[in-house]
Amino acid sequence: MHIVVPMKQTVDLVEELELNDEGTDIEREYLTFVSNEWDEQALEEALLLKEAGGGTTVTVIGLDETDVDQTLFAALAKGADRAIKLSGDFEGGITSHQRAAILAEVVGGLDADVVLIGVQSPEDLDGQTGVLLAGLLGRPHVSVAIAVEPHDAGVKVTQEFGAGVVHEIAVTGPAVVGVQAARQAPRYVAISRVRQAMQSGGLEVMDAPDSSGDAGGLTIRRLYAPEMSSQAEMLSGDAEDIAGRLAQIIADRGLVKA
Amino acid sequence: MGNDILVLVEHHAGAVHDSAAELLGKARELAGATGGQAVAVLLHDGWGDTHASALPADRVLSVEHTAFANFLPEAYVIALEAILRDRDPRLTLIANTTVGMDLAGSLSARMSSPLVAYCVDLAIDGDVVVATSQVFGGKLNAEVELPSGIASVVAGAFPPAEGGGAPEVEAVAPMAGLDSLSMTFLGRIEPETSDVDITAEEILISVGRGIGGEENVELAQELADALGGVVSASRPVADAGWLPKTRQVGKSGRKVTPRLYIACGISGAPEHLEGMRDAELIIAINTDEKAPIFDVAHFGTTEDLFDILPALTERIEAATSVA
Ligand SMILES: Cc1cc2nc3c(=O)[nH]c(=O)nc-3n(C[C@H](O)[C@H](O)[C@H](O)COP(=O)(O)OP(=O)(O)OC[C@H]3O[C@@H](n4cnc5c(N)ncnc54)[C@H](O)[C@@H]3O)c2cc1C
Ligand SMILES: Nc1ncnc2c1ncn2[C@@H]1O[C@H](COP(=O)(O)O)[C@@H](O)[C@H]1O
Numbered sequence: 001m002h003i004v005v006p007m008k009q010t011v012d013l014v015e016e017l018e019l020n021d022e023g024t025d026i027e028r029e030y031l032t033f034v035s036n037e038w039d040e041q042a043l044e045e046a047l048l049l050k051e052a053g054g055g056t057t058v059t060v061i062g063l064d065e066t067d068v069d070q071t072l073f074a075a076l077a078k079g080a081d082r083a084i085k086l087s088g089d090f091e092g093g094i095t096s097h098q099r100a101a102i103l104a105e106v107v108g109g110l111d112a113d114v115v116l117i118g119v120q121s122p123e124d125l126d127g128q129t130g131v132l133l134a135g136l137l138g139r140p141h142v143s144v145a146i147a148v149e150p151h152d153a154g155v156k157v158t159q160e161f162g163a164g165v166v167h168e169i170a171v172t173g174p175a176v177v178g179v180q181a182a183r184q185a186p187r188y189v190a191i192s193r194v195r196q197a198m199q200s201g202g203l204e205v206m207d208a209p210d211s212s213g214d215a216g217g218l219t220i221r222r223l224y225a226p227e228m229s230s231q232a233e234m235l236s237g238d239a240e241d242i243a244g245r246l247a248q249i250i251a252d253r254g255l256v257k258a
Numbered sequence: 259m260g261n262d263i264l265v266l267v268e269h270h271a272g273a274v275h276d277s278a279a280e281l282l283g284k285a286r287e288l289a290g291a292t293g294g295q296a297v298a299v300l301l302h303d304g305w306g307d308t309h310a311s312a313l314p315a316d317r318v319l320s321v322e323h324t325a326f327a328n329f330l331p332e333a334y335v336i337a338l339e340a341i342l343r344d345r346d347p348r349l350t351l352i353a354n355t356t357v358g359m360d361l362a363g364s365l366s367a368r369m370s371s372p373l374v375a376y377c378v379d380l381a382i383d384g385d386v387v388v389a390t391s392q393v394f395g396g397k398l399n400a401e402v403e404l405p406s407g408i409a410s411v412v413a414g415a416f417p418p419a420e421g422g423g424a425p426e427v428e429a430v431a432p433m434a435g436l437d438s439l440s441m442t443f444l445g446r447i448e449p450e451t452s453d454v455d456i457t458a459e460e461i462l463i464s465v466g467r468g469i470g471g472e473e474n475v476e477l478a479q480e481l482a483d484a485l486g487g488v489v490s491a492s493r494p495v496a497d498a499g500w501l502p503k504t505r506q507v508g509k510s511g512r513k514v515t516p517r518l519y520i521a522c523g524i525s526g527a528p529e530h531l532e533g534m535r536d537a538e539l540i541i542a543i544n545t546d547e548k549a550p551i552f553d554v555a556h557f558g559t560t561e562d563l564f565d566i567l568p569a570l571t572e573r574i575e576a577a578t579s580v581a
Contacts, residue, residue, distance in 0.1 A: 013395045013525065014546060026394070037494075100367060119359065122394045125402070127363035127373040127410075135367025140332045140440050143360040144510075156444065160510055161270070161356050164449025164503060167328065170442040178359070180510070185498045217372030219403040221388070226399045226550070232542060232558035242559045243569030246541060247577060249557060250485070253539055255461060255518050256577050257486055 001056040001150070003046045004112040006103050006129065007075065009033040009065035010121045024220045028093055033066040035074075038118025044182035045148050046116045047079045052150060057081045061106060063090050063099065063208060070194070077189045077197040088208035096124050097216035100132035105209040108137060112174060114155060119144055119178040126216035134176035142169055143178030259406050261294030264347040266338065267313065268357050270329070271446070272305055274313075276418070277353035281411055282314045283419030284380060285351055289316070291382035292348050298425065301337050303327040310427045314419035319345075323432040328443045331360045336435040339368055347406075349380070349387055354410040356510075362410040372407035376528065378415040395527045396550040413509070413532055453504035454488050461487025461518045464507055464534070465495055468523015468544065468563055472500040477567040478522055484574040490514070492524045508533035522563045526551025543567070 011017065012032040020027050043060065050056045059082040060075040062068040072083040086102060107115060117130035134141035146166065147158035154172035160180055161167065235242045250256055263285040268275040278298070285296035295316035300306045303326045310318040319341060325333035338361065342350060350365075352358040354376060366373035378399070379390035386403045392412065393400050456462060463482040465475060478489045489501060496506040507514055509529040519537035524530060526542070526549055534540070535554045542555035543563045552558045559566060 011394065013397065016548060017394055017397055026398070041497075096363075097367070100363075124375050125391050125393050125400050127366055127375045128359060129363075131360060131363030132367045135335075135364035138368070141360065141364055142331055142441075144356040154440075159356060159360075162510055163512055165270075166447050168444035168447065169330065170444055171440060173440045175440075181493075181497045214370055216366075217370075217404055217407065218374060221401040221403060223393075223398050223400050225397070225548075226392075226553060232540075232552040232555035234547075234552070235557060235559045239561050239565035239569050242561055243566055243573050246557065246559075246566075246570050247573035249539075249541070250518060250574070251577060253517065255485065255539075256574060 001049065001054060001113045002111060003049060003056060003058050004107055004110055004115045005039065005043050005046050005058060005060045005075070005080070006107070006115070006117050007039040007043065007060050007062045007068070007071050008036040008099070008118070008121050008129070009062070009068050009071065010036045010123060013122055019223055023222045023224070025093065025223065028091065035071040036118050036121040038120055038179060040118070040186045041182045042116040042118050042179035043075055043078070043080070044184065044186040045179050047187070048183055049148065049150065050079060054150065059084065059110060061086065061103065063102065064088060065090050069198070069203065072203055073197040074189055074194045076202060077193040078187055082204065083202065084204045084206060086208035087205055088211070093123070094211060095216045096126050096129045096132055097214055098211040099129050100136055101213055102208050102211045103129070103133050104136040106206070107133065114148070114174065115176040116148060116179050117176065119180045126218050128178060130176055130178040137176070139174050139176055140171055141176040141178065142171065144180045145177050146181045147183050148177055148179070260346045260348060261289070261292040262297050262345060262347040263289045263292065263294060264297045264299055264342070264345065264350040265315070266350070266352045266361070267298050267300045268353050268355060269302070274309055275353065275355070277355060277411070277413060279314060279418035280414070280416045281351040281353060284416040286314065286419060288349065288380060288382055294348060297345070297347065299338065299341055301326040301334060307427065311425065312422050313425055314421065314423040315425040316423070318425045318427045319430050320427055321430045321432055323436045325436045325439060328446060329357055330439065330441050330443055331364070332439050332441045333436055334361055335364050335368070336433050338365055340433045341430065342369060342371070349406060350408045352408065352410050354412045358410040362408050366408055372404040374402055374404065374407065374409045377409040377411045380409060392528050395525060396531065397548060412528060449504070453502050456488060456490045456505055456507065457512050457514050459488050459514070460516050461485050462490045462507070462514060462516045463487055463520045463522065464490040464492065464524060465501070465522050466492040466524030467494045469495065469500070472498070475500055477564070481520070481567055481571045481574065484571050484578065485518070487518070492530050521551050521555065522567060524551055525549045526554065
């Protein structure tokens with residue numbers, strides 16, 4: 001089985017997000033970009049499938065976004081067989097539709113049995129890349145998966161619903177699976193091993209196909225920080241003062257059982 | 259392009275999902291503005307007709323086929339694509355649940371139809387649809403325009419429709435592709451119930467990724483013990499195995515309404531807020547003053563949770579030992 005895992009660099013949400021002058025996008029220039037956490041889950045699930053045997057191979061693909069080399073080499077160090085970087089100008093950000101269109105062209109030529117991709121990223125205003133990709137490729141898809149396992153000639157996908165309910169679905173033929181969580185937490189790889197992978201090279205670089213087509217059809221009027229619906233009262237002082245205030249607030253509600 | 263507002267009616271195990279009334283309520287309002295109808299789409303394997311006539315819609319398109327016995331994305335996409343092409347609605351509303359996250363993007367790509375995901379507001383402005391969407395983990399909202407398309411709508415964004423309706427129920431012939439699917443439904447599994455039921459607890463001390471590691475969960479446990487509550491968690495903490503999945507609060511976990519919810523190192527992503535925003539008293543401890551958890555909290559602090567938790571536990575223990 002050949003598994004392809006597209007990986008995206010996304011803004012680190014812990015950082016302060018500033019808007020551009022037009023107020024229509026975030027100011028990307030000085031932000032830190034990290035590997036989308038759900039793509040890391042997809043990679044882990046792919047590696048688990050590889051380890052289950054049967055000659056499964058894993059190819060990771062990333063667009064040339066800030067620090068993508070780090071992500072792709074880390075994937076190689078963790079056990080991916082092949083890493084492809086698609087070069088192009090992506091620093092200004094692209095929509096999920098554009099990303100899916102690029103991936104559709106490349107994945108279409110890779111003879112993938114299964115595409116495992118993060119269920120979402122924090123920037124999916126126009127939809128999640130995985131299901132868009134499935135739609136463009138005309139392939140069946142299952143999203144919000146928490147396990148992907150070999151099953152007959154294809155895979156069994158465990159699809160998660162609310163409150164712990166899951167469905168199990170068998171899929172034959174090439175499919176796209178949006179991964180919510182791998183069966184185990186993504187493995188850790190030591191920086192030294194990532195550096196080793198970097199030194200031995202092995203990153204294939206290709207030009208990204210043209211993505212100037214359908215960008216998704218949305219016109220952004222503005223981005224803005226949502227108004228606080230209930231405006232938290234922020235407590236200041238040192239930790240001791242705050243703990244004292246909180247203890248009082250909790251006690252006032254009759255929640256401290258003497 | 260037509261003027262109707264279509265709504266996919268989600269249902270599981272023979273029960274219509276709460277989202278249906280929320281989406282149909284909004285669809286009726288939008289249809290009022292476009293001069294179209296609120297049209298519910300119900301894909302079912304036979305039980306649906308009794309439910310169809312109770313839906314708060316102007317019209318129900320009812321498709322009956324054994325492939326709809328359970329949610330199978332492939333079957334749903336085939337049916338919805340055929341219906342959307344045939345009816346050409348102004349807007350199609352799908353809940354941003356697992357079902358919606360599976361279907362909306364695929365339909366958008368197959369039909370080259372715009373999609374707004376994580377939608378929390380919708381309006382008609384002249385000949386465009388204006389949608390508001392939550393992005394960047396709830397840190398920002400985006401207001402966008404689209405001529406027509408699909409919106410996947412966050413749970414609770416709209417109040418449920420009041421009252422039922424007297425919709426015209428129209429049977430639509432099942433699509434040919436439904437008989438040759440590459441997917442098979444294997445089964446539905448309900449969660450085990452051996453752990454504590456966090457939905458029944460009055461006090462939850464909830465930990466997020468900010469807790470840093472399994473070894474630190476103890477700090478929250480100590481506060482929970484002092485208050486007579488239990489420890490719950492955000493999704494990444496449960497996924498990492500630091501706490502059991504049964505303790506997960508949110509969209510794919512449990513919806514809780516305790517008297518006290520203390521969020522420790524939880525950013526407050528929309529999927530988390532969905533599960534706890536109705537708690538009576540919410541206290542958030544998070545070093546990022548811009549974290550969306552503060553939008554729903556009643557009291558907050560940006561001090562380090564590693565300082566606050568032990569200090570608070572000590573205070574509570576002191577108060578409880580006085581008596
Ligand atoms: C389909 C789907 C379903 C989902 N369902 C759920 C769900 O049911 N429940 C859920 O929770 N999530 C769910 N998620 C995930 C959700 O999108 C977020 O990724 C998740 O809620 C983030 O968890 P977190 O707040 O613990 O982590 P983060 O977002 O990483 O936040 C950690 C926070 O800790 C703070 N922090 C760090 N160190 C400290 C410190 N020392 N003191 C104080 N604060 C600190 C940081 O400022 C940060 O805000 C779902 C996602 C998808 C796609
Ligand atoms: N074992 C762990 N200990 C502490 N934090 C972790 C651990 N695993 C994951 N995380 C957190 O998960 C997030 C992603 O981790 P990383 O993949 O290392 O960037 C970070 O915010 C880490 O704090």
